[in-house]
Amino acid sequence: MSVVSDLVDRKEIIVCAGSGGVGKTTAAAAIGMHAATRGKKVAVLTIDPARRLASSLGLKELSNEPHRVSARKFSAAGLEAKGELYAMMLDTKTTFDQVVMKYAPSREQAEKIIGNRFYRNISSTLSGTQEYMAMERLYELHAEGGYDLIVIDTPPTRNALDFLDAPRRLTDFFESRVLRWFLIPYMKAGGGFMRVANVAAGTFLRIVKRIVGAEVLDDTAEFFGSLEGMYDGFKQRAREVAALLHSQVTSFVVITSPAEQSVAEATFFASRLDEAGLPFGALVVNRVHPRFGDRIEARPRQISKLEQGSAEARLLAKLLENEEAFMRVVELEERNLEGLARKIPRHRWVRVPYLEQEAVDFPGLAAIADQLFATTAPAVRR
Amino acid sequence: MKVDELLAPRILVVSGKGGVGKTTVSAALAVIAARTGRKVCVAEVDEKGSLPRLFGHGDLSYEPTELSPGIWGLNITAENALREYLHLQYHMRRLSHVFTGTHFVDYLATSAPGINDLLVIRKIWYLEQGPAKGGTNQTYDTIIVDAPAAGHMLTFVGAPQGFYDAIPVGPIRHQVQWVLDMIEDPARTRVSLVTTAEEMPVAETIETVEALHGRLGVGTGPMFANGLYDGLFKQKELSALNDVDPQDMIALARATGLDLDKDDISSAVSYARFLEARRAIQRRHLRVLRAGVDEPIVQLPFLFSAGLGAPDIITLADVIEARLAAL
Numbered sequence: 001m002s003v004v005s006d007l008v009d010r011k012e013i014i015v016c017a018g019s020g021g022v023g024k025t026t027a028a029a030a031i032g033m034h035a036a037t038r039g040k041k042v043a044v045l046t047i048d049p050a051r052r053l054a055s056s057l058g059l060k061e062l063s064n065e066p067h068r069v070s071a072r073k074f075s076a077a078g079l080e081a082k083g084e085l086y087a088m089m090l091d092t093k094t095t096f097d098q099v100v101m102k103y104a105p106s107r108e109q110a111e112k113i114i115g116n117r118f119y120r121n122i123s124s125t126l127s128g129t130q131e132y133m134a135m136e137r138l139y140e141l142h143a144e145g146g147y148d149l150i151v152i153d154t155p156p157t158r159n160a161l162d163f164l165d166a167p168r169r170l171t172d173f174f175e176s177r178v179l180r181w182f183l184i185p186y187m188k189a190g191g192g193f194m195r196v197a198n199v200a201a202g203t204f205l206r207i208v209k210r211i212v213g214a215e216v217l218d219d220t221a222e223f224f225g226s227l228e229g230m231y232d233g234f235k236q237r238a239r240e241v242a243a244l245l246h247s248q249v250t251s252f253v254v255i256t257s258p259a260e261q262s263v264a265e266a267t268f269f270a271s272r273l274d275e276a277g278l279p280f281g282a283l284v285v286n287r288v289h290p291r292f293g294d295r296i297e298a299r300p301r302q303i304s305k306l307e308q309g310s311a312e313a314r315l316l317a318k319l320l321e322n323e324e325a326f327m328r329v330v331e332l333e334e335r336n337l338e339g340l341a342r343k344i345p346r347h348r349w350v351r352v353p354y355l356e357q358e359a360v361d362f363p364g365l366a367a368i369a370d371q372l373f374a375t376t377a378p379a380v381r382r
Numbered sequence: 383m384k385v386d387e388l389l390a391p392r393i394l395v396v397s398g399k400g401g402v403g404k405t406t407v408s409a410a411l412a413v414i415a416a417r418t419g420r421k422v423c424v425a426e427v428d429e430k431g432s433l434p435r436l437f438g439h440g441d442l443s444y445e446p447t448e449l450s451p452g453i454w455g456l457n458i459t460a461e462n463a464l465r466e467y468l469h470l471q472y473h474m475r476r477l478s479h480v481f482t483g484t485h486f487v488d489y490l491a492t493s494a495p496g497i498n499d500l501l502v503i504r505k506i507w508y509l510e511q512g513p514a515k516g517g518t519n520q521t522y523d524t525i526i527v528d529a530p531a532a533g534h535m536l537t538f539v540g541a542p543q544g545f546y547d548a549i550p551v552g553p554i555r556h557q558v559q560w561v562l563d564m565i566e567d568p569a570r571t572r573v574s575l576v577t578t579a580e581e582m583p584v585a586e587t588i589e590t591v592e593a594l595h596g597r598l599g600v601g602t603g604p605m606f607a608n609g610l611y612d613g614l615f616k617q618k619e620l621s622a623l624n625d626v627d628p629q630d631m632i633a634l635a636r637a638t639g640l641d642l643d644k645d646d647i648s649s650a651v652s653y654a655r656f657l658e659a660r661r662a663i664q665r666r667h668l669r670v671l672r673a674g675v676d677e678p679i680v681q682l683p684f685l686f687s688a689g690l691g692a693p694d695i696i697t698l699a700d701v702i703e704a705r706l707a708a709l
Contacts, residue, residue: 020401021402025413122492124495126488126492149621172485173489211497213494220493283446290652290656292652292653293648294652296646296649302635302639302640305638306638312622315626316631316634316650318614318615318619319647319651319654321652322614322615326686328686328687354656
């Protein structure tokens with residue numbers, strides 16, 4: 001049994017993490033699909049706004065609520081869905097609204113916050129919001145208890161670590177001393193920035209007003225004002241989410257390609273998980289060039305001799321040339337991956353080679369799932 | 383297409399989906415520009431990336447440093463751009479650390495969506511304008527922007543317009559107008575996208591080009607299709623693969639002094655089949671790309687030695703020059 005199938009059987013949450021462009025979303029979808037064939041009721045939560053998962057799963061549109069992937073999709077790909085597969089895409093704004101509703105002392109205050117322009121901007125622009133809400137939505141789904149397994153794809157940041165720090169970054173921002181130092185006097189002075197006694201705060205407010213305009217200041221002051229009394233709720237929830245991620249029901253699957261840069265990210269990420277005491281489950285090395293055999297040591301002299309021979313000899317020359325080129329890549333990729341082996345023992349690895357078909361449709365996903373869950377990884381000898 | 387035509391606009395924005403090689407292409411374009419005697423500045427936007435390492439250099443800072451003769455590089459963050467802006471506009475130095483703390487920059491970005499990107503583009507404008515307008519003491523002939531991944535790139539180049547529309551009056555609007563003039567003038571700025579011949583990157587490239595031409599009114603340069611496997615085998619040879627007799631091959635090899643066994647032959651044949659299977663996929667997506675964009679497409683080879691280093695950049699620069707000439 002592969003290390004990933006073991007996670008599917010034992011865990012309730014699988015977090016897929018890795019840098020952009022390594023096939024994270026595809027891996028998340030393939031894991032979800034496989035879990036469904038094993039009889040699990042599974043939800044795959046994706047965050048990538050490119051709707052890649054939707055197209056892979058044959059769904060026209062994903063939303064914040066789970067959509068069932070039809071059993072016909074499975075049977076068309078020659079699979080049997082003994083369980084149920086649901087797919088959904090994070091809607092940051094809606095999730096944030098629900099959080100506000102939950103923690104606001106009154107409905108009136110919640111509505112005031114939700115209607116605030118600064119608040120509306122937060123959900124689309126403030127860095128870390130998407131990551132925070134992803135964790136929030138994950139927590140909610142898990143607490144509702146409707147699924148055996150939730151597979152979550154992390155945001156497409158270049159830096160794979162961002163989402164670990166996101167909840168703290170967002171609460172820090174709300175509580176930022178710098179902002180409160182400037183904005184609270186403004187609020188107390190009833191919005192008249194000229195009346196603010198603090199000279200530094202006065203300068204700050206003048207600059208901000210020049211850059212973004214006075215209404216923005218009013219919006220912000222109102223927003224931070226209405227947030228009073230809600231910080232404890234936010235912080236409490238952030239603690240609960242952290243506890244869930246640290247618990248035995250959760251497992252992190254780190255996804256990488258064999259490219260030097262993404263390996264460096266994955267290595268760093270693995271040590272960060274370790275430091276943070278988060279449960280590491282498996283490493284998926286995606287898009288590996290397959291190794292079909294041992295390196296053939298043909299000399300250039302031998303190849304050029306073949307090139308001057310019969311059609312069959314010329315074909316052999318080309319075969320050897322092509323084998324040599326691919327072997328160079330295979331060995332380069334293996335060298336890139338060596339450092340990772342010191343961090344993550346090889347029995348926790350799954351290699352998914354480049355396939356002769358793409359993972360953009362359901363059968364393609366099934367082929368990826370085959371590789372992820374194969375007992376032995378075929379064609380990838382070590 | 384001539385290299386001079388590619389380099390006619392002084393600002394080349396290079397973007398693409400994560401993992402398609404936009405930084406490598408940016409670096410190769412910088413090498414090409416430097417070969418013509420142009421003084422080049424490569425601007426890395428936002429996060430510190432791998433660009434300097436392609437030239438054997440450590441992380442870039444906000445001050446341009448010379449990466450190789452004629453090629454300079456800098457990293458532009460909104461924090462640094464804001465600090466410089468406040469300094470140039472308001473002669474503020476003492477307070478500026480407060481204003482450029484992460485929280486303040488987050489605050490500004492939240493209050494006025496797009497201002498982060500605007501500040502970064504504003505720095506590119508400073509680079510384009512040269513010493514006369516402050517913000518730089520050098521003049522560059524070519525500025526290559528290693529831009530954010532395509533999704534964010536649209537909000538990035540769209541930021542000045544969004545900002546312009548949002549601000550009714552005042553001195554800021556004037557300044558945004560200057561930046562907008564730069565972005566929307568194809569004689570000054572062009573965007574090139576890098577993609578691999580795969581479904582999702584190609585789809586995103588086509589969507590991005592549509593948005594650039596339509597909604598944003600930004601000019602485009604050639605597109606780069608990266609990582610293409612070269613065709614080594616002729617059709618006849620591919621058919622012959624089915625009837626390869628390992629014993630014959632082993633004998634042919636032995637005649638040259640090369641010892642092979644059956645596994646070697648089967649492995650070599652598998653690689654030939656693998657190459658062709660990948661090429662078939664790539665051809666399909668390349669056709670979709672060609673049908674989807676009007677821009678010339680520069681095809682770049684898969685580099686079997688693809689480590690991250692100067693030799694690969696030189697190889698890639700040579701290929702781009704040759705393929706541009708053939709377009």
